[in-house]
Amino acid sequence: MKVLVPVKRVIDYNVQVRVKPDGTGVNLANVKMSMNPFDENAMEEAIRLKDAKLASEVVAVSIGVKQAQDTLRMAMAVGADRGILIEAADAVETDIEPLAVAKLLRAVVEAEQPQLVLMGKQAIDNDMNATGQMLAALLGWGQATFASKIELADGRATVTREVDEGEQVVSVALPAVISVDLRLNQPRYATLPNIMKAKKKPLEVKTPADYGVDVTPRLTVLGVAEPPRRAAGVRVGSAEELVQKLKVEAGVL
Amino acid sequence: MAVLLVADHDNRALHDATARALTAAAQMAGDTPVAVLVAGQDCAAVAEQAAGLAGVGSVLHADGAVFAHRLAEPMAALLAGLADGHSHIVAPATTTGKNIMPRLAALLDVMIVSDIIGVEAPDTFVRPIYAGNAIQTVRSADAVKVVTVRGTAFAPATVSIGAGPAPASIEAGAGAADDPGVSAWVEDRVRESDRPDLSSARVVVSGGRGLGSKENFAMLERLAGKLGAAVGASRAAVDAGFAPNELQVGQTGKAVAPDLYVAIGISGAIQHLAGMKDSKIIVAINKDADAPIFQVADYGLVADLFEAVPALEAEL
Numbered sequence: 001m002k003v004l005v006p007v008k009r010v011i012d013y014n015v016q017v018r019v020k021p022d023g024t025g026v027n028l029a030n031v032k033m034s035m036n037p038f039d040e041n042a043m044e045e046a047i048r049l050k051d052a053k054l055a056s057e058v059v060a061v062s063i064g065v066k067q068a069q070d071t072l073r074m075a076m077a078v079g080a081d082r083g084i085l086i087e088a089a090d091a092v093e094t095d096i097e098p099l100a101v102a103k104l105l106r107a108v109v110e111a112e113q114p115q116l117v118l119m120g121k122q123a124i125d126n127d128m129n130a131t132g133q134m135l136a137a138l139l140g141w142g143q144a145t146f147a148s149k150i151e152l153a154d155g156r157a158t159v160t161r162e163v164d165e166g167e168q169v170v171s172v173a174l175p176a177v178i179s180v181d182l183r184l185n186q187p188r189y190a191t192l193p194n195i196m197k198a199k200k201k202p203l204e205v206k207t208p209a210d211y212g213v214d215v216t217p218r219l220t221v222l223g224v225a226e227p228p229r230r231a232a233g234v235r236v237g238s239a240e241e242l243v244q245k246l247k248v249e250a251g252v253l
Numbered sequence: 254m255a256v257l258l259v260a261d262h263d264n265r266a267l268h269d270a271t272a273r274a275l276t277a278a279a280q281m282a283g284d285t286p287v288a289v290l291v292a293g294q295d296c297a298a299v300a301e302q303a304a305g306l307a308g309v310g311s312v313l314h315a316d317g318a319v320f321a322h323r324l325a326e327p328m329a330a331l332l333a334g335l336a337d338g339h340s341h342i343v344a345p346a347t348t349t350g351k352n353i354m355p356r357l358a359a360l361l362d363v364m365i366v367s368d369i370i371g372v373e374a375p376d377t378f379v380r381p382i383y384a385g386n387a388i389q390t391v392r393s394a395d396a397v398k399v400v401t402v403r404g405t406a407f408a409p410a411t412v413s414i415g416a417g418p419a420p421a422s423i424e425a426g427a428g429a430a431d432d433p434g435v436s437a438w439v440e441d442r443v444r445e446s447d448r449p450d451l452s453s454a455r456v457v458v459s460g461g462r463g464l465g466s467k468e469n470f471a472m473l474e475r476l477a478g479k480l481g482a483a484v485g486a487s488r489a490a491v492d493a494g495f496a497p498n499e500l501q502v503g504q505t506g507k508a509v510a511p512d513l514y515v516a517i518g519i520s521g522a523i524q525h526l527a528g529m530k531d532s533k534i535i536v537a538i539n540k541d542a543d544a545p546i547f548q549v550a551d552y553g554l555v556a557d558l559f560e561a562v563p564a565l566e567a568e569l
Binding site: 016025135182253 | 263322324325326329347348349351352353354355356357358359360362363364365366367368377380381382383384385386387388389390391392393394395433434435436437438439440441442443444452456480488491492497498499504505507512513523524530533534535536547548549550551552553554555556561564565567568569
């Protein structure tokens with residue numbers, strides 16, 4: 001069974017995000033970029049499936065600027081067998097919308113014929129939480145989102161999902177798209193020898209035109225602003241003073 | 254504008270997030286009443302409840318085993334069949350809404366607008382990106398706008414029964430969807446709690462890694478009991494196994510905006526602030542005077558939480 005893992009190059013989750021003064025977006029120049037954290041969990045799960053002989057091949061795919069090949073090399077350093085880069089943008093600020101990404105991934109799925117697509121539940125840049133569900137729709141496949149546990153048997157995946165009320169367990173027929181949550185596993189680190197080896201693994205470079213997909217955005221970004229800042233309040237000296245202030249000053253007790 | 258709102262419920266009662274999403278839907282609809290879809294199993298009571306909300310013009314009630322757990326595949330198929338004639342299809346940004354709506358959007362070949370916190374115009378929406386560190390305004394050119402709504406950003410629509418116009422009409426047997434059969438519900442594991450719902454509670458008491466253990470975390474339950482509060486947790490506390498994931502507040506958990514948010518032993522990572530900084534009053538209790546949580550707190554108490562929390566309980 002082949003597993004496809006889409007990975008996205010995003011601003012590192014530890015970097016303080018700064019909105020550009022002209023309000024067109026956030027500053028991504030000279031900022032540390034990394035693999036989207038949820039995609040690391042998806043990649044880790046795929047490698048574990050391969051280690052458990054449940055998967056035969058793990059293919060990583062990234063859609064974005066040419067620098068996304070760094071993200072693919074990292075995916076291969078932790079265990080992906082090969083990578084596919086779809087160069088869909090020139091400027092690092094360009095974010096390809098989930099609908100266009102899903103259409104490109106559908107084309108990759110049709111070419112590669114994986115039985116399972118494992119992907120992060122959301123990218124920490126646009127926070128859309130949409131690509132996996134959209135891909136499943138376009139393929140007519142079942143979906144299991146926000147997975148914290150995945151078991152494969154008899155052509156189905158039994159998936160524990162993180163939902164508002166607690167957990168929900170669903171069973172989806174393969175092939176399927178599973179989007180994963182952070183608690184699924186603890187992603188491994190790439191070792192230096194594996195980083196070196198990853199440089200020799202195959203990396204195919206494509207464009208949206210190769211797949212006949214139009215990536216023109218449907219949403220126009222009219223502006224990006226700083227969120228309203230909360231002013232820091234006051235320090236209180238004791239629990240007693242705190243309760244007094246909450247009762248009298250804030251009126252919330 | 255003809256707006257269809259997808260109700261979130263548990264077959265017995267409407268989820269509070271639905272009334273909040275209705276407020277956003279009404280802003281998109283202008284003067285036109287909003288239609289609400291209640292899809293579920295044996296959920297006539299929910300349909301009646303939806304019909305009683307102010308601003309609802311009609312309720313479409315789809316009942317059947319296929320909708321019992323509102324799985325994404327049959328729900329998106331049902332909604333795609335109902336899309337014709339609607340300018341907007343809107344749902345609360347609950348885990349159910351987040352599961353269904355992008356699938357629907359792809360079936361309609363439109364781009365979803367996720368987790369909105371403002372409606373500027375029927376085609377223009379405000380939404381947080383980068384864990385709320387930036388706020389984006391986007392305009393959709395798609396024929397049908399598929400939108401999910403962050404509940405904390407909108408006040409719940411009021412119940413109109415007995416206070417003005419008659420409740421909306423209920424149209425039973427609305428739409429039918431074949432079960433695509435690609436997925437099946439197995440089990441729900443719902444934590445029973447007598448605490449208020451985290452997403453809509455007026456007071457939230459949240460704990461972080463500073464609590465140190467699952468046993469210590471339990472002491473927040475006592476404080477929450479005194480305050481009539483829901484209990485929340487930071488991701489660090491969830492990852493450490495102190496609290497179950499459904500209590501997680503933050504970018505990857507729930508967004509909350511209570512009147513009072515009490516952060517105990519939480520340092521205040523940006524991913525946590527993303528889920529709670531719209532709270533009306535924020536209280537932070539932490540022994541580290543430099544913890545980032547104090548930068549957003551209205552009232553900060555630099556103290557050992559194991560002394561401060563019992564002292565706080567005693568004062569209440």
